[in-house]
Amino acid sequence: MSKKLFIILGNQLFPKKYLEAYKKNHIFFMCEDYGLCTYEKHHKHKILLFLSAMRSFAENLESDNYKLVYKKIEDKDFKDSYENKLKKVILKHDINEVSFYEIEDKKFEKNIIKFFKNKNLKINEINSPMFMCSREDFKQHLKSNKKQPHGKFL
Secondary structure, eight states, X not given: OOOEEEEOOTTOOOOGGGTGGGTTTEEEEXXXXXXXXXXXXXXXXXXXXXXXXXXXXXXXXXHTXXXXXXXXXXXXXXXXXXXXXXXXXXXXXXOOEEEEEOOSOXXXXXXXXXXXXXXXXXEEEEOXXXXXXXXXHHHHHHHHSOXXXXXXXX
């Protein structure tokens, strides 16, 4: 039987209806990450808002009996990289398959997919409800709709 992990990022706090199909066979992972909080000089209130929203979302998942691993600032490994914290969870729970919504930060997405492939994990990248259309639909739209020269609106 495969052990599955579903990763939820801080900007992917979608309504639970998008997670229900994964509830029975996935462990969910959320992480307050030092690197994401400090890679740019964000306003302290913005960081507080993000972390507060994540904790509230996590509490809602737990109250609905989702199996959740949530890493907090208070944890001793807070300054470890996101990947190291993820690695610990994967090893502890003997995970062999991961699911996650498309990550709009392309650099982070590339790194996380590479990390999963290096661990020989099956990857399920799910279309994000954050966007009106899928990435493939958007690529097709760009191919079929050449940009109009400046000043021409039709």
